[in-house]
Amino acid sequence: MIILLVEDDSILAAQTIDFLNAEGIEVDYASSLTQARSISEGTDYEAIILDINLPDGTGIEFAKTLEKNSAPILFLSARNALTDKLAAFSVGALDYITKPFALEELAVRIKLLARKNTPAKNTTFQLDSLFVDLDAKIAKRAERTIVLSPQQWSLLALLITHSPNPVSKDNLIATIWPDQDVNNNMYKSLVTRLRTNITKPNEKVLLHTLKKQGLALKERDDE
Amino acid sequence: MSNNQSLLHYLIVRFGLCALIVMFLWGCMVKVSYDFALDETAAHYLFYDAEQAIIQNQVLPYIDDFKLITSDEQDLPAWALSLWKAKLLPINDIYFSNYQEDTVYILPYQHDADTPMIFVMHYFDEYESAPILPFLMLLMGALTTIFLYVIGKAAYRIKQQTHQLEQLITPEHKALEFKFIELQNIADALVISRQAERYAQQKDRLLSAYLSHEVRTPLTQIRHSLARLQQLDDLPFESLSIIEQLECAQANLTETSTAILALWHLNPHEIKPINLSATINSVAALYTTHGLIHNLITTEETFINAHQPLVSLLLTQVYRNALQHGNGEVTTTLSHTRMVFSNPCIASKMDTKGSGLGLLLLKQICQKLNWHHEIAHEPPLFSLEVIFSKSI
Numbered sequence: 001m002i003i004l005l006v007e008d009d010s011i012l013a014a015q016t017i018d019f020l021n022a023e024g025i026e027v028d029y030a031s032s033l034t035q036a037r038s039i040s041e042g043t044d045y046e047a048i049i050l051d052i053n054l055p056d057g058t059g060i061e062f063a064k065t066l067e068k069n070s071a072p073i074l075f076l077s078a079r080n081a082l083t084d085k086l087a088a089f090s091v092g093a094l095d096y097i098t099k100p101f102a103l104e105e106l107a108v109r110i111k112l113l114a115r116k117n118t119p120a121k122n123t124t125f126q127l128d129s130l131f132v133d134l135d136a137k138i139a140k141r142a143e144r145t146i147v148l149s150p151q152q153w154s155l156l157a158l159l160i161t162h163s164p165n166p167v168s169k170d171n172l173i174a175t176i177w178p179d180q181d182v183n184n185n186m187y188k189s190l191v192t193r194l195r196t197n198i199t200k201p202n203e204k205v206l207l208h209t210l211k212k213q214g215l216a217l218k219e220r221d222d223e
Numbered sequence: 224m225s226n227n228q229s230l231l232h233y234l235i236v237r238f239g240l241c242a243l244i245v246m247f248l249w250g251c252m253v254k255v256s257y258d259f260a261l262d263e264t265a266a267h268y269l270f271y272d273a274e275q276a277i278i279q280n281q282v283l284p285y286i287d288d289f290k291l292i293t294s295d296e297q298d299l300p301a302w303a304l305s306l307w308k309a310k311l312l313p314i315n316d317i318y319f320s321n322y323q324e325d326t327v328y329i330l331p332y333q334h335d336a337d338t339p340m341i342f343v344m345h346y347f348d349e350y351e352s353a354p355i356l357p358f359l360m361l362l363m364g365a366l367t368t369i370f371l372y373v374i375g376k377a378a379y380r381i382k383q384q385t386h387q388l389e390q391l392i393t394p395e396h397k398a399l400e401f402k403f404i405e406l407q408n409i410a411d412a413l414v415i416s417r418q419a420e421r422y423a424q425q426k427d428r429l430l431s432a433y434l435s436h437e438v439r440t441p442l443t444q445i446r447h448s449l450a451r452l453q454q455l456d457d458l459p460f461e462s463l464s465i466i467e468q469l470e471c472a473q474a475n476l477t478e479t480s481t482a483i484l485a486l487w488h489l490n491p492h493e494i495k496p497i498n499l500s501a502t503i504n505s506v507a508a509l510y511t512t513h514g515l516i517h518n519l520i521t522t523e524e525t526f527i528n529a530h531q532p533l534v535s536l537l538l539t540q541v542y543r544n545a546l547q548h549g550n551g552e553v554t555t556t557l558s559h560t561r562m563v564f565s566n567p568c569i570a571s572k573m574d575t576k577g578s579g580l581g582l583l584l585l586k587q588i589c590q591k592l593n594w595h596h597e598i599a600h601e602p603p604l605f606s607l608e609v610i611f612s613k614s615i
Contacts, residue, residue, distance in 0.1 A: 197453075
C-alpha cells in the first residue's frame with residue numbers, strides 16, 4: 001500500500017512515516033503543495049493524508065484540484081472547528097483527524113480507507129471484544145486500537161489459527177524465530193507485550209498460559 | 224448631521240415650553256376674569272369706585288352700561304331699593320344678586336357715620352360674560368393633554384434610547400447613534416469596553432492556543448515515540464515495565480495538561496456527554512493500587528454533559544485527598560443531579576491539612592463546569608457534594 005502524506009511539520013511527518021512504514025504502509029512525503037503536486041503526478045495512491053495549513057496554501061485547495069475518482073482523502077489538522085471539518089468534507093474528504101492524534105488511530109483509518117477501494121478478504125477474527133483483521137493488520141479491543149510489532153502479529157496470527165487450542169512454546173519459537181537463537185527473556189518479553197496489549201485493566205483476559213500445553217487465545221472455560 | 228443633544232436640554236425645552244403655554248393661557252384667563260370681575264377683585268373695584276366718587280367729588284349719580292354710582296337711594300332700581308329698605312343690603316359689604324339677565328354687585332358704602340351713603344352697583348351681562356367653568360375645564364383638559372403628550376413622548380424617546388443602549392450589551396451589536404449626549408457617552412464607553420473585552424479575549428484565546436500547541440507538541444512526540452517503540456521487536460523484558468510506566472505517565476500528563484488548559488480556556492466543543500459512572504470507576508481504579516477502597520453507589524449509568532479531562536482531574540483530586548487525609552475508604556453516591564463523596568477522617572491525619580491546592584483546584588473545576596459544590600466536615604466523616612448544572 002502506498003499513500004501520500006502532505007504535512008509541513010517535519011518531526012511529526014518523520015514519526016508518522018516511521019510508524020506507517022512499520023505498519024506496512026509506504027509513504028510519499030511532501031512538505032508543501034508545490035512538492036505534493038510534483039511528486040503525486042502519475043502515481044496512484046491508495047490514500048492521501050492532507051494537512052490544512054501549509055506554507056504555500058491549504059490542503060483544501062489541493063483537494064479541490066484532485067480528480068473525483070482519485071484516492072480517498074484524510075485530513076489531518078490542528079483546526080477543530082466545525083466549519084473547517086465541513087469545508088474538508090465538502091471537497092471530498094472521507095475522514096478528518098484533529099491534532100494531537102494517535103498514530104495507531106491514523107494507521108487504522110488509512111487501512112480502512114484503502115480497503116474501501118479493494119475487495120475485502122475474509123481474514124477477520126473476533127473473540128469477546130477483540131477484533132482482528134489479519135489482512136489489513138488491524139487489531140482492536142472494543143474502541144481501543146492495538147499497536148503490535150511484527151513479531152506480535154506473527155504470534156497473534158499463530159494463536160488465532162489454533163484458537164481456542166493452545167500453541168506449544170516450541171512451536172511458537174520455531175514460527176516466530178525460525179533461524180535464531182532464542183533465550184527465555186525474548187520469549188517472555190514477546191508474550192508479555194502481546195498479553196498487555198490485548199488485555200488492559202478491567203478487560204476480560206483472553207491470552208492464557210496453560211501448564212505444559214503452551215499459550216492459548218480463548219475465553220476462559222469457567223467465565 | 225448629528226442630532227445629538229443633552230438630556231437636560233431636551234427636558235428643559237419640552238417642559239419649559241409647556242410651562243410657557245400654561246403661563247400664557249393662565250394670563251389670558253386672569254385677564255378675562257379681571258375684565259369681568261370674576262374674582263375677588265370685584266370687591267376692590269366697588270370700594271375703589273365709591274372712594275373715588277367721594278375724593279373726586281364726582282357728580283352723582285353716575286350711570287353707564289356697566290355701573291351706577293349714586294348717593295340717592297331713589298336712583299336705585301326698584302328691586303334694589305326694596306332690598307335696601309328691607310335692610311337686606313349690609314353697609315360696606317358686597318351684595319351679589321342676579322337680576323333679570325344681569326349679574327349685579329351692590330355696595331352700600333359709608334366712609335364714616337358723618338358722611339353720606341354712596342351706592343355703587345356693577346352690572347355684568349351673563350351673555351356677555353363667558354361662563355368661566357367650561358373654559359377652565361377645557362383649559363385644564365387641554366393642558367393635561369399637552370402635558371401627557373409631552374411627557375409620554377419624552378418617556379417613549381428615553382425608553383427607546385435606553386433600549387438601544389441595552390442592545391449594545393449584546394456582543395455582536397455594532398455602534399449606534401443616540402439622540403442624547405449622556406446616553407451617547409455611555410454607549411461610546413460601552414463600545415470601547417466591549418472592544419477592549421474582545422481584544423483581551425482574542426489575546427487570551429491566542430495565548431491559550433499557543434500554550435496548547437507548546438504543551439501538546441512535545442506530548443504528541445512522546446506519544447508517537449512510545450507508539451513507535453511498540454512496533455519494535457525483541458525489546459528486553461526488563462524494559463517492558465518501564466515502557467508501561469512511561470505510557471501511563473504520558474496518558475496522565477496528557478489528560479492533566481488538557482484539563483489545566485481547559486481551566487484557562489474551555490472550548491465549548493469539548494463539552495460532551497460523558498459516562499460518569501464509568502469515569503469514576505476508571506479514575507478510582509488508578510488509586511486502588513495506592514490503597515483506595517472505593518465503593519460506588521448508583522442505580523444506573525449516568526451521562527452528564529461535561530469536559531472529560533476536567534472531570535477526571537476533579538475525581539483525581541477527590542481520591543488523592545481521601546488517601547491523604549482519610550483511611551483510604553471512599554463512598555461515591557451518584558445520581559443524575561449530583562455526586563456525593565464521603566470518607567472517614569483518621570484522627571492521626573486530622574492535623575494533616577495539606578496545602579489546600581487540591582480543594583482549590585476542585586473549586587475552580589466546579590466553577591468552570593458551572594457546577595455547585597458543598598463541603599461538610601463533621602468528624603469523623605468528611606463529605607463533598609457536587610451538584611450538576613443543567614445549563615452547561
